[in-house]
Amino acid sequence: MFKTALIAATTLAVLSGAAPASAKTEINMWFGLSGRLQKEVLAQCDRFNQSQNDYHINCTREGSYDEIFQKAMAAVRAGNQPHILQVVDRGTGTMMLSGAVIPAYQLVEETGIKVNWDDYFPVIGNYYAGRDGKLWAFPFNSSTAMVYYNIDQLKAAxxxxxxxxxxxFDNLLVALRDKAGSKCPVAWTIDLWSDMEQFSAIHNIPVATENNGYDGLDAQFEINKTLFVKHMERQKRWFDQGLAKYDPNVDTRRDMFVNGQCAIFFDSIAGFTTTDELARPKGTHWTVAQLPHNKDVTPINSLVGGAALWTMKGFSKEEYKAVAAFYQFIAQPEQQKLWSDGTGYIPVTKSAYNDLVASGYYQQDGKVNRDLAVKSLTRATPTPLSKGVRLGNYVEIRNIITEEIQKALNNQVTMQQALDAATERGNQLLKRFADTYQGAKLP
Structure with a gap:
């Protein structure tokens, strides 16, 4: 765990001292985005380096989200952690209790930079904030789940x-198969971010007790007791009836979609730009929609996904000034707009989003409906159950839940049995996390 690793690393860390005045202060950031998104991260880092003469940031991809998380643990133990670590949303609770980070609000206080915390969309800021509303990490690549659909195939249906x-939506899939002749109404996989977390938030139902873990480490899963069970049974019917073509690789699902093989797939809004680039040469007409909701339900906000930037302990005051300068740079509206345009991620600040709306950005060719992601995130005031999931060992637990649901798809167990087993195994890891941080409280 990070907490233990940090104790072992403290004697190795450089705690004071500044770089020579004649040299730029160098800092390092590890991130986990790949492909086009990786290029955009490197471009943003380069823009920061070119914008001033005092600091230089080295940005390095260190594997996937889960891989970078594991590498960071080892790096803390060895005392060679980066200054900035990109951590996926589901790692928030672990990071808060790790003892290895400097909270964002504390870094701002110590370095004196100006940050308008109120400019962050509440549903984004709250995800990375303690119960007092103070942010622990800087929102970076923020998104929500969307439905991507082929306009022509829907018309044919x-x-x-x-x-x-x-x-x-169920009726649409049948119409796509029977009326439009689609052999793949939806390209699908088990995606707990969309299937479980987004669905639960939109329907204001719990993933776990203690307000999804926000109110205590003694949280227990409730995914085997809520509407989520019926939702997964619904999706298994798609699978059984040949309405869904299963593929765990998002790039493969996207390829099947842009080639016209499949009419629908689910993905983050961050995939918008990539999808557009692939679909245009093929003449595929498509757009996005907000995730559906059950009938007779008034939907509330969807959940923010993506990752945030965490500041690691163990560096000099001058290095932290460089870190703060980078955060301040990427929060500028112009940088937010460049980042959003190049990636598909939404702007994390209201000012940047409002600037894009005022400029007519979302009316431009290839940009239409991208703002539905922001509207989905902000269509209601977040409730205690729709502001996020904050559970320990959550990276490992999500793998367990996926594993159990896979057994149901293979007809080894019923979906109810799969979620009962996932709940039991998940609760064991929650208890292990609570025991590790016995007596601790989430901020």
Whole structure:
């Protein structure tokens, strides 16, 4: 765990001293984005380096989200952690209790930079904040889940607009198969971010007790008791009836979509730019819609996904000034707009989003409906159950839940049995996390 690793590393860390005045202060950032997104991260780091003469940031991809998380643990033990670490949303609780980070609000206080905390969209800021509302990490690549659909294939199925409810979505899949002749109405995989977390938030139902872990480390999973069970049974019916083509690789699902093989797939809004680049040469007409909701339900906000930037302990005051300068740079509206345009991620600040709206950005060719992601995130004031999931060992637990659901898809168990087993195994890891941090409280 990070907590133990940090204790072992403290004697190795450089705690004071500044770089020579004649040299630029260098800092390091590890991130986990790949492909086009990796190029955009490197471009943003280069823009920062070119914008001033005092600091230089080295940005390095260190594997996937889960891989970078594990590498960071080893790096802390060895005392060679980066200054900035990109951590996926589900790692927030672990990072807060790790003892290895300097909270964002504390870094701001110590370095004196100016940050308008109120400019962050509440649903984004709250995800990375303690119960007092103070942010522990700087939101970086923020997104939410969307439905990507082929406009022409929906018309062939008799639909001129995307359905708002899951019940109507089921009917759409059948129409795509029977009326439009689609052999792949939806390209699908088990995606707990979309299937479990987003679904639960939109329907204001719990993933776990203690307000999804925000209120205590003694949280227990409740995914085997809520509407989520029926939702996964629904998706298994797609699988059984040949309405869904299963593929765990998002790039493969996207390829099947842009080639016209599949009419629908689910993905982060961050995939918008990549999808557009692939679809244009093929003449595929597509757009996005918000995730459906159950009938007779008033949907609330979807969840923010993506990752945030965490500041690691063990460096000099001058290095932390460089870190703060980088955070201040990427928060500028112009940088937010460049980042959003190049990646598909949403701006994390209201000012940057409002600037894009005022400029007519979302009316431009290839940009239409991208703002539906922001509207999905902000269509209601977040409730205690829709502001996020904050559970320890959550990276490992999500793998366990996926593993158990896979057994149901293979007809080894029922979906209820799969989620019962996932709940039991997940609760064991939650208890292990609570025992590791016995007596501790989430901020």
């Amino acid at each position: 008799g639909y001129d607009r995307f359905p708002e409810t899951w019940e109507d």
